[in-house]
Amino acid sequence: MGIEILKGDITKQHVDAIVNAANSSLLGGGGVDGAIHRAGGPAILAECQDLRRSHYGKGLPTGQAVATTAGRLDAHWVIHTVGPVYSPGEDRGELLASCYRESLAVADSLGADSIAFPAVSAGVYGWPAASAAAIAVAAVRAAETNVADIRFVLFNDEVYTAFERALG
Numbered sequence: 796m797g798i799e800i801l802k803g804d805i806t807k808q809h810v811d812a813i814v815n816a817a818n819s820s821l822l823g824g825g826g827v828d829g830a831i832h833r834a835g836g837p838a839i840l841a842e843c844q845d846l847r848r849s850h851y852g853k854g855l856p857t858g859q860a861v862a863t864t865a866g867r868l869d870a871h872w873v874i875h876t877v878g879p880v881y882s883p884g885e886d887r888g889e890l891l892a893s894c895y896r897e898s899l900a901v902a903d904s905l906g907a908d909s910i911a912f913p914a915v916s917a918g919v920y921g922w923p924a925a926s927a928a929a930i931a932v933a934a935v936r937a938a939e940t941n942v943a944d945i946r947f948v949l950f951n952d953e954v955y956t957a958f959e960r961a962l963g
């Protein structure tokens with residue numbers, strides 16, 4: 796397994812699977828979620844709506860992951876995962892780690908060889924960058940996965956530096 800970090804826009808990645816930091820509704824939002832739906836086109840939302848009608852009537856629970864088409868993105872799949880909202884009073888780190896583990900499990904079930912992750916929960920959901928990075932790197936390192944190429948694609952300097960430190 797190789798882990799690398801890159802600075803940039805995850806929608807420009809050429810990988811088998813691009814991970815989306817979604818919300819439980821699966822129906823889109825801002826941040827990386829908005830960028831993925833804009834760049835990937837309406838086919839992604841259409842599959843998300845199907846998922847809401849079938850398996851996820853109440854939405855995708857926090858810490859879980861599910862795949863759809865990647866639409867026009869240069870990838871085979873988008874794997875949607877729902878990070879926890881950061882809480883200073885409650886340790887939700889296990890749920891954040893679960894996002895990475897479950898996304899890799901979905902990637903394995905699809906036969907994906909490469910995956911790109913954003914910094915889940917480190918934007919609108921308020922997770923401090925250093926902690927988000929430490930949890931992400933530890934979760935990926937501990938995962939038993941056949942995905943050979945794992946990339947974290949970080950959108951801003953603060954988060955990029957946090958991942959650089961976490962990787963050591």
Ligand code: AR6
Binds near residue numbers: 804806827914922
């Ligand atoms: N490529 C890579 N990373 C990005 C991009 C991009 N194009 N755009 C933003 N980021 P966020 P969350 C970074 O807020 O905290 C949405 O509305 C961003 O700088 O996208 O998990 C969903 O629908 C930050 O470092 O996700 C949910 O409602 C990281 O991606 C909610 O936000 C995650 O920021 C999820 O919040």
